[in-house]
Amino acid sequence: MIALRGPSTPYDLKRAVGHSVGYFWNFPHAQLYSEPDRLADLGLLALSVEDSGRRRKTYSLTDRGRAALRAWLASPTDEHFQMRDIAELKLFFNEVGDPDSVPSLAAEQIKQHEERIAVYEGMVERFGDDPASRPRMITLELGLEMEHAALRFWTALAEGDLDRLRRARKGTTTGTSSSTTAE
Numbered sequence: 001m002i003a004l005r006g007p008s009t010p011y012d013l014k015r016a017v018g019h020s021v022g023y024f025w026n027f028p029h030a031q032l033y034s035e036p037d038r039l040a041d042l043g044l045l046a047l048s049v050e051d052s053g054r055r056r057k058t059y060s061l062t063d064r065g066r067a068a069l070r071a072w073l074a075s076p077t078d079e080h081f082q083m084r085d086i087a088e089l090k091l092f093f094n095e096v097g098d099p100d101s102v103p104s105l106a107a108e109q110i111k112q113h114e115e116r117i118a119v120y121e122g123m124v125e126r127f128g129d130d131p132a133s134r135p136r137m138i139t140l141e142l143g144l145e146m147e148h149a150a151l152r153f154w155t156a157l158a159e160g161d162l163d164r165l166r167r168a169r170k171g172t173t174t175g176t177s178s179s180t181t182a183e
Helices: 010-018 029-041 063-074 086-092 101-127 134-158 162-182
Strands: 045-049 057-061
Touching: 010 029, 029 045, 029 057, 057 063, 086 101, 101 134, 134 162
Parallel strands: none
Antiparallel strands: 045 057
């Protein structure tokens, strides 16, 4: 985040994360206060502390830190994405609870995914034409796709029509493999 924002205090990082990477990468805010010190100890960040007042710590990226970040970004990722979704966890264990709670869970998830889609679409509207924002818009497109997929699932569950999703996947998979074969 410091590479994108420039010199930042932990509070600056907390605010920036809340409006950006925090939409898809969840971590404790305490980490934003402890991790910069660790990275500074490794020489990846430079630390400056105010001489008086609150004695805020401001961190900036060192050349060594920028090189390490670029190396990490360039390295392949062989890990499948991680999803920690409380609603999915509740759905997994639904047979232990009251089966009547599943429709209300689905209704709440539909509402939440619709709201998140609206937030993301608002971001596309505000920043989509800004050339400086273009690299980050790719991540936003992935977020929109994931939100729409979740919305399709919860809507089908609420309507008692998961078979519709299965048919749609088979149609998409079949259509994709046929066009690949035809090429």
